[in-house]
Amino acid sequence: MKVKNYYKNLPHKTIERLSQYRRALLICLENGKTHIFSHEIASIQHITPVQVRRDLMLIGYSGTLRKGYNIQDLIDVISNIIDDEAGIKAAVVGMGNLGRALLKYIRGKRHKLEVVVGFDTSEDKIGKQYNGITCYSLDDLDRVVKEKDIKLAILTVPAAYSNDVADKLVKAGIKGILNYTPKPIRVPDEVYLEEYDMITTLEKVAFYIKMHQEEEEEEQQHSHDA
Amino acid sequence: MKVKNYYKNLPHKTIERLSQYRRALLICLENGKTHIFSHEIASIQHITPVQVRRDLMLIGYSGTLRKGYNIQDLIDVISNIIDDEAGIKAAVVGMGNLGRALLKYIRGKRHKLEVVVGFDTSEDKIGKQYNGITCYSLDDLDRVVKEKDIKLAILTVPAAYSNDVADKLVKAGIKGILNYTPKPIRVPDEVYLEEYDMITTLEKVAFYIKMHQEEEEEEQQHSHDA
DNA sequence: AATTTTATGTTATTTTTTTAACAAAACTTG
DNA sequence: CAAGTTTTGTTAAAAAAATAACATAAAATT
Numbered sequence: 001m002k003v004k005n006y007y008k009n010l011p012h013k014t015i016e017r018l019s020q021y022r023r024a025l026l027i028c029l030e031n032g033k034t035h036i037f038s039h040e041i042a043s044i045q046h047i048t049p050v051q052v053r054r055d056l057m058l059i060g061y062s063g064t065l066r067k068g069y070n071i072q073d074l075i076d077v078i079s080n081i082i083d084d085e086a087g088i089k090a091a092v093v094g095m096g097n098l099g100r101a102l103l104k105y106i107r108g109k110r111h112k113l114e115v116v117v118g119f120d121t122s123e124d125k126i127g128k129q130y131n132g133i134t135c136y137s138l139d140d141l142d143r144v145v146k147e148k149d150i151k152l153a154i155l156t157v158p159a160a161y162s163n164d165v166a167d168k169l170v171k172a173g174i175k176g177i178l179n180y181t182p183k184p185i186r187v188p189d190e191v192y193l194e195e196y197d198m199i200t201t202l203e204k205v206a207f208y209i210k211m212h213q214e215e216e217e218e219e220q221q222h223s224h225d226a
Numbered sequence: 227m228k229v230k231n232y233y234k235n236l237p238h239k240t241i242e243r244l245s246q247y248r249r250a251l252l253i254c255l256e257n258g259k260t261h262i263f264s265h266e267i268a269s270i271q272h273i274t275p276v277q278v279r280r281d282l283m284l285i286g287y288s289g290t291l292r293k294g295y296n297i298q299d300l301i302d303v304i305s306n307i308i309d310d311e312a313g314i315k316a317a318v319v320g321m322g323n324l325g326r327a328l329l330k331y332i333r334g335k336r337h338k339l340e341v342v343v344g345f346d347t348s349e350d351k352i353g354k355q356y357n358g359i360t361c362y363s364l365d366d367l368d369r370v371v372k373e374k375d376i377k378l379a380i381l382t383v384p385a386a387y388s389n390d391v392a393d394k395l396v397k398a399g400i401k402g403i404l405n406y407t408p409k410p411i412r413v414p415d416e417v418y419l420e421e422y423d424m425i426t427t428l429e430k431v432a433f434y435i436k437m438h439q440e441e442e443e444e445e446q447q448h449s450h451d452a
Numbered sequence: 453a454a455t456t457t458t459a460t461g462t463t464a465t466t467t468t469t470t471t472a473a474c475a476a477a478a479c480t481t482g
Numbered sequence: 483c484a485a486g487t488t489t490t491g492t493t494a495a496a497a498a499a500a501t502a503a504c505a506t507a508a509a510a511t512t
Binding site: 007008012015016019020023024027044045046081082083084088090096097098100101102104105106109110112113151152154175176177178182183184190192193194195196197198199200201202203204205206207208209210211212213215 | 233234238241242245246249250253270271272307308309310314316322323324326327328330331332335336338339377378380401402403404408409410416418419420421422423424425426427428429430431432433434435436437438439441
């Protein structure tokens with residue numbers, strides 16, 4: 001059995017939570033904490049302590065019975081799993097409001113995952129610097145991606161172009177795309193694709209507001225009946 | 227059995243997909259299509275036709291055997307389920323790059339879900355118009371939310387303030403919060419909370435790129451051995 | 453020193469979600 | 483007009499994810 005690659009069987013949801021745990025842990029570390037209990041992590045992430053312990057069990061990390069988990073150690077263990085040793089370079093493709101917002105969020109946060117360039121079609125933006133990275137023309141995409149060995153693209157172009165740009169990215173050899181465009185794109189199997197749709201999330205919240213509202217109305221109706 | 231409220235038992239994932247289906251259907255409608263097959267919807271959304279049919283079964287919508295689903299009808303059925311009849315008003319709280327980007331995305335797309343105001347602390351922004359909505363001071367949040375009957379808040383303030391602002395929103399009577407802040411917030415049970423974390427999504431993509439990469443290296447190793 | 457409390461780590465169970473299987477219907481083709 | 487094809491709708495099975503249950507251990511308390 002290859003111990004080295006045990007994390008390949010980790011559930012997708014666990015991978016997501018590991019990233020979230022790490023972020024929470026980094027904040028705790030900044031605040032001077034050295035140890036943390038499963039129920040503390042759980043409380044931050046709005047989940048149950050059991051789930052935290054189960055995730056940590058899956059990655060083979062053990063805490064101490066009375067002090068909980070060593071924050072720095074746990075950060076290191078998680079980083080070893082989710083980070084690429086050599087680091088992964090990313091590009092923001094589409095430097096509109098969303099692209100620039102994401103860039104600001106990400107820039108400098110993780111040394112193993114760095115946004116190194118941006119792309120846009122607008123003459124105003126090409127050649128300019130944003131949060132310390134330069135914006136290139138989409139025409140130079142293929143060259144720049146190959147030169148800088150960029151593997152991940154954050155797609156934030158207008159929906160109308162999403163498919164064309166995605167094709168370009170694939171041809172340039174990109175390995176993963178995070179699509180923030182409201183239109184699903186099509187890529188070959190070997191390219192990892194994650195679609196995130198803001199409107200869907202928003203409509204979901206609206207739906208549950210509506211539902212909650214109707215439930216309350218119903219309850220009032222009942223108490224009125226009685 | 228209350229037929230009126232059957233949709234309260236719909237799986238969460240189905241709700242999400244219904245929103246996605248509708249968006250895809252609206253695009254098809256614009257392109258002049260009148261009918262669509264389950265496998266066409268599936269292909270757009272990167273899922274299986276079975277899942278589409280199952281979701282539509284759950285909402286009680288039937289297509290015709292040879293023509294598939296009537297696009298306009300299906301849009302109406304979905305809208306009846308996920309939209310609030312009276313409409314839900316939303317606010318973008320934090321008019322930075324991300325807030326403005328989301329506003330641009332959403333503005334005018336759904337008439338049953340409308341962003342009506344923005345909030346910010348910056349003097350430069352207060353009083354200004356963005357995509358047709360005015361930006362108010364965060365100090366006026368309570369008043370404006372109540373006056374305009376705003377039920378949903380899109381939280382895009384800097385992480386440091388997320389909890390304080392969330393508390394304000396809850397006090398003002400908000401019913402649902404979509405938190406785009408990289409820090410989880412805490413709200414009472416009666417407020418629906420959806421957290422979305424861009425960094426987690428990004429790190430997830432990076433992880434699967436890494437994994438894929440290692441798998442390929444392994445395969446090369448094997449073929450080298452043989 | 454015995455008992456209680458509070459955590460962890462792990463197995464078992466339940467719930468949720470996805471996928472498979474297949475009957476029925478409508479159209480097409482030989 | 484019979485056989486074949488295609489697509490829906492639904493039930494059954496499988497897979498994934500979350501939750502519960504509980505044994506174990508270390509510290510605190512009585």
